[in-house]
Amino acid sequence: MDLLDDTPEPRSNQPEFTVSELSGAVKRVIEGEFGLVRVRGEVGRVSRPASGHLYYDLKDDRSVIAAITWKGQAGKLAVMPEEGMEVIATGRMTTFPGQSKYQLIIEDLAPAGAGALMAMLEKRRAALNAEGLFDPARKKPIPYLPQVIGVVTSPSGAVIRDILHRLRDRFPRHVLIWPVPVQGEKCAPEVAAAIRGFNALEPGGPIARPDVIIVARGGGSLEDLWGFNEEIVVRAAAASRIPLISAVGHETDTTLIDHAADRRAPTPTAAAEMAVPVRLELLATLDSLQARLMQGVGRGVMLRGQRLRDLARALPRPEALTQSATQRLDTAASRLGGALSLAVVRKHRSFDALAAKMQPNALQTMLARRGAALQDQSTRAKALLDRRLDRARDRLQSLSARLAPTLTNLAARSARDNTRQREALEKLAQRLDAAPSLRLKSLSERLDRLDRMRQTLGHHETLKRGFAVVYADGQVVTSKAAAEKSSHLEIEFQDGRLSLSPRPPRKAKDAPEQGSLF
Amino acid sequence: MADKPVSELSFEEAMAALETVVGQLERGDVALEASIALYERGAALKAHCAGLLAKAEEKVELIRAQEGRAVGTTPAEGL
Numbered sequence: 333m334d335l336l337d338d339t340p341e342p343r344s345n346q347p348e349f350t351v352s353e354l355s356g357a358v359k360r361v362i363e364g365e366f367g368l369v370r371v372r373g374e375v376g377r378v379s380r381p382a383s384g385h386l387y388y389d390l391k392d393d394r395s396v397i398a399a400i401t402w403k404g405q406a407g408k409l410a411v412m413p414e415e416g417m418e419v420i421a422t423g424r425m426t427t428f429p430g431q432s433k434y435q436l437i438i439e440d441l442a443p444a445g446a447g448a449l450m451a452m453l454e455k456r457r458a459a460l461n462a463e464g465l466f467d468p469a470r471k472k473p474i475p476y477l478p479q480v481i482g483v484v485t486s487p488s489g490a491v492i493r494d495i496l497h498r499l500r501d502r503f504p505r506h507v508l509i510w511p512v513p514v515q516g517e518k519c520a521p522e523v524a525a526a527i528r529g530f531n532a533l534e535p536g537g538p539i540a541r542p543d544v545i546i547v548a549r550g551g552g553s554l555e556d557l558w559g560f561n562e563e564i565v566v567r568a569a570a571a572s573r574i575p576l577i578s579a580v581g582h583e584t585d586t587t588l589i590d591h592a593a594d595r596r597a598p599t600p601t602a603a604a605e606m607a608v609p610v611r612l613e614l615l616a617t618l619d620s621l622q623a624r625l626m627q628g629v630g631r632g633v634m635l636r637g638q639r640l641r642d643l644a645r646a647l648p649r650p651e652a653l654t655q656s657a658t659q660r661l662d663t664a665a666s667r668l669g670g671a672l673s674l675a676v677v678r679k680h681r682s683f684d685a686l687a688a689k690m691q692p693n694a695l696q697t698m699l700a701r702r703g704a705a706l707q708d709q710s711t712r713a714k715a716l717l718d719r720r721l722d723r724a725r726d727r728l729q730s731l732s733a734r735l736a737p738t739l740t741n742l743a744a745r746s747a748r749d750n751t752r753q754r755e756a757l758e759k760l761a762q763r764l765d766a767a768p769s770l771r772l773k774s775l776s777e778r779l780d781r782l783d784r785m786r787q788t789l790g791h792h793e794t795l796k797r798g799f800a801v802v803y804a805d806g807q808v809v810t811s812k813a814a815a816e817k818s819s820h821l822e823i824e825f826q827d828g829r830l831s832l833s834p835r836p837p838r839k840a841k842d843a844p845e846q847g848s849l850f
Numbered sequence: 851m852a853d854k855p856v857s858e859l860s861f862e863e864a865m866a867a868l869e870t871v872v873g874q875l876e877r878g879d880v881a882l883e884a885s886i887a888l889y890e891r892g893a894a895l896k897a898h899c900a901g902l903l904a905k906a907e908e909k910v911e912l913i914r915a916q917e918g919r920a921v922g923t924t925p926a927e928g929l
Contacts (some may be wrong), residue, residue: 475860477902487912496908500908507908509911510915525915529920530920542859614861614903618868618900618903621872622896625893628889632875632885633882633885809921
């Protein structure tokens with residue numbers, strides 16, 4: 333005991349594990365701590381042996397985790413892992429004690445990052461569009477007032493509440509909810525099945541067939557909404573014979589079902605608004621139409637009644653039409669007899685008056701009166717005529733008596749005038765003959781006088797006395813200076829002109845000197 | 851549309867027909883006998899529409915599905 337006591341007891345209270353026990357303990361810790369994890373990383377080497385399980389690595393720039401997807405899960409993955417792919421893996425950690433390894437069992441795999449998803453989405457959209465699934469010509473009108481509305485959504489959550497609430501406000505309807513998961517891998521197949529299921533209902537069957545379908549889901553990440561991008565859903569929506577309204581995510585999210593739906597609502601509430609009209613508004617419209625209907629028919633009757641009354645008022649009574657004419661006839665008839673006899677009496681009376689005057693002696697009296705008047709007038713006319721004749725004769729006589737002396741006087745006076753004028757004429761003729769010779773004589777005398785004076789005053793007389801006149805170039809020269817400047821001189825003597833050669837004195841003087849120079 | 855019995859018209863069709871009838875009556879160019887017939891049709895259309903509007907009852911049911919087929923409904927409660 334002492335020996336034993338002396339010996340130090342090394343970690344006597346530490347239990348000892350077997351390797352397997354330790355491995356098991358580690359496994360429990362790891363699995364307990366990391367029962368559900370999401371890991372983002374890049375897919376490394378991938379191998380898929382004949383067993384059907386998928387072995388691959390998830391890595392980042394410093395670490396690597398081995399990953400496995402069991403055969404059963406592998407078929408359900410949204411995307412198949414490919415080397416280099418950026419993914420978000422969902423799974424649990426476990427260990428493999430046989431190799432002292434820890435590894436990630438991956439149950440779900442999604443492409444990480446919007447870029448990768450969007451690229452995939454766009455590719456899918458283009459393919460489905462090319463098939464004509466989004467063709468606007470395929471779109472059906474939403475019925476104005478559906479009796480039954482089918483809603484494909486989650487039965488819990490805000491979305492169905494929003495839809496029912498808005499339907500209640502606008503127009504309470506019969507709503508059939510087809511419950512589906514709105515995210516996760518079961519989302520797409522169940523939504524597609526629900527759309528097909530509604531379409532499969534027979535009209536008039538035990539379950540009412542909806543007149544319109546709303547596929548709705550609240551907002552979420554691109555991955556959350558991914559189910560509504562799946563081809564199976566898009567095809568079911570496009571094939572639906574019942575008009576379909578999609579309301580998936582928020583207004584800014586667009587999923588492929590939106591393209592295939594007949595209408596796309598930005599929110600579930602908006603989908604409800606598209607599905608039904610507002611009942612109160614319709615009631616009000618209907619009331620006003622009813623009122624207008626009554627008014628319209630009432631007014632038609634009223635207007636016609638009014639028109640009838642107006643026309644009836646304007647229509648005269650038949651007796652009124654003939655009354656005044658009858659009266660006029662009566663009056664005229666009553667006066668007819670009296671008027672006739674009265675007219676006869678009146679005419680008779682005026683005839684009598686005239687006839688009384690028509691007697692022969694009346695004519696004779698008138699003839700006698702006219703004859704007397706005629707005789708009287710002819711007597712007076714004769715006397716008047718005789719008197720005027722006498723007066724004219726007297727005047728003629730006195731005028732002819734005065735005519736003879738006047739004529740004699742006139743003849744004498746004109747003879748006198750004649751003589752006097754002839755004398756004056758003769759005198760004038762004499763003066764006319766004398767006048768020209770007299771004038772000529774005096775003029776020639778005056779001319780002689782003037783010529784004599786000219787001869788004494790002219791230079792010719794002076795020339796005779798020995799003087800001469802010098803001309804230079806045709807002009808009289810009176811100075812030596814002027815004579816030297818001229819080119820041609822002439823001297824006039826009493827008996828003619830002498831022409832001098834040009835500049836004789838100067839040239840004569842200069843020539844010999846210049847000549848000696850040569 | 852005028853030939854279709856009023857009871858077979860959808861709400862929207864009936865409403866549109868009623869608008870037409872009212873419009874015709876208001877224009878006042880319909881013969882008296884025809885206007886009375888129109889009024890009667892209008893009244894029938896109005897009654898039909900009002901009937902459809904009166905049937906505004908909410909009924910919410912959940913589909914019970916099996917293998918993608920609706921096999922029945924369950925009244926939804928609390929929604």
